[in-house]
Amino acid sequence: MDKFLITGGRRLEGHVTISGAKNAALPAMAAALLTPEPVVLRNMPRVRDIGTMRSLLDELGVDSSVTHEDHGNRIEIEARQLLNPLAPYELVKQMRASVLVLGPLLARFGQAQVSLPGGCAIGARPINLHVQGLEKLGAKIRIEHGYIKAETTGLKGARFAFDTISVTGTENLMMAATLAEGETVLENAAREPEVVDLAALLNAMGASVEGAGSETIRIRGVARLHGAEHPIIPDRIETGTFLVAAAITRGHLTLEAAEPSHLSALVAKLSEAGVCVTSTAPQSGENRWGSMNAECPGALRASDVTTGEYPGFPTDMQAQYMALMTQAEGSSLISETIFENRFLHALELMRMGADIRVEGRQATVRGKTPLSGAMVQASDLRASASLVLAGLAAEGESVVDRVYHIDRGYERIEEKLSQVGASIRRVSET
Ligand code: EPZ
Secondary structure, X not given: OXXXXXXXXXXXXXEEEOOEOHHHXXXXXXXXXXXXXXXXXXXXXXXXXXXXXXXXXXXXXXXXXXXXXOOOEEEEEEOOOOOOOEXXXXXXXXXXXXXXXXXXXXXXXXXXXXXXXXXXXOEOXXXXXXXXXXXHOOOEEEEEOOEEEEEOOOOEOOEEEOOOXXXXXXXXXXXXXXXXXXXXXXXXXXXXXXXXXXXXXXXXXXXXXXXXXXXXXXXXXXXXXXXXXXXOOEOHHHHHHHHHHHHHOOOEEEEEEEOHHHHHHHHHHHHHOOOEEEEEOOOOOOOOOEEEEEEOOOOOEOOOEEEOOOOOEOHHHHHHHHHHHOOXXXXXXXXXXXXXXXXXXXXXXXXXXXXXXXXXXXXXXXXXXXXXXXXXXXXXHHHHHHHHHHHHHOEOEEEEEOOHHHHOOOOOHXXXXXXXXXXXXEEOOO
């Protein structure tokens, strides 16, 4: 398993280019199952989960090809036919987002067998709402031997209200509804930018999706979808992670190819804590995205935060923010409302010297405490990022183990950090 060796105490200064969003890329790849024609996705991040999704498509008998481009990869997917409607446990357990093939397979081919994803470090991660929504659209679903077995003679539009806002639940049903007969209305839908990006791709493929980004999405079913080419939006969580990296090292970073409007709640919170964040609109025609600057010339101030569904403070930035608050003057209360077990990083931060008290879904961080380098272990994707950030600020050397977690969602993070002055290197252990 690979490890990162980090020597802390260096200010980060310079430019970082943000990659495409993993959580937009994954549903987009699943959407390609909805048409036999080629779907071309650009600005795709070079991260492990994308590789896993390609393996899953391959398992289904769907061809895909990757071309390295200046900014991200270009992935072409052509689901001419389905050789095998089965998404196996071995792949689904690696990446719960595999469940995103369920809706498209049902809508296009009338059948799907997808392993139940099971829980993960941060929570039980049920998919009952995905199942309930697809049943409302007319799918016959039974769960046996750890698999969701679904079939339909043709999905029919329906009204479905989510009793809990679910990002991939919204995405799965939106995709399924594009080929259902009649209109589907999704209520209490997720409003994340990744949902909006998926709707843009589906409409480019000939679907009729309205209201993405609001709590009510209307989809008018069509007979078939055609191919399309679509650039993936920037990764707002990678962007946020680097904003925190600038602040926690007292440095100054400029983040290129970012989308500032996707980070309003985070920027507001960082500003409250004393971080100076500015953003600029796209400079020229072909450059679709803007840039962001972050520095923290003065003292960091403790500032409470509660995670929430978009446009609230993202749960995927909670761990990174906790690392930052260990360096802020005062006591901050961090409340995690989305997942039931998303404080695993707190235990490792405490081993580096942080003063954190966890009680259920709330953690109190008392700062500022000097952090000292230590051997720490990553438990999940965003917890790993938190430990890297702490290592950058710690005195001495840290070893972050199990960095395969971080590779799932960050493209070459050690290279991007090294390029702006961090002392971090990957050690591969055979
Ligand atoms: C997506 O996960 C993201 N993953 C997660 O990012 C992110 O943390 C999460 O949304 C919340 O923003 C992808 O987009 C691939 P949910 P998802 O369904 O869709 C409950 C990362 O770090 N729920 O929005 O799986 C669930 O238990 C990952 O990139 C049900 O009860 O999350 C949770 O409490 C981690 N039943 C809440 O909804 C369901 O059927 C939100 O979960 C589905 C969800």
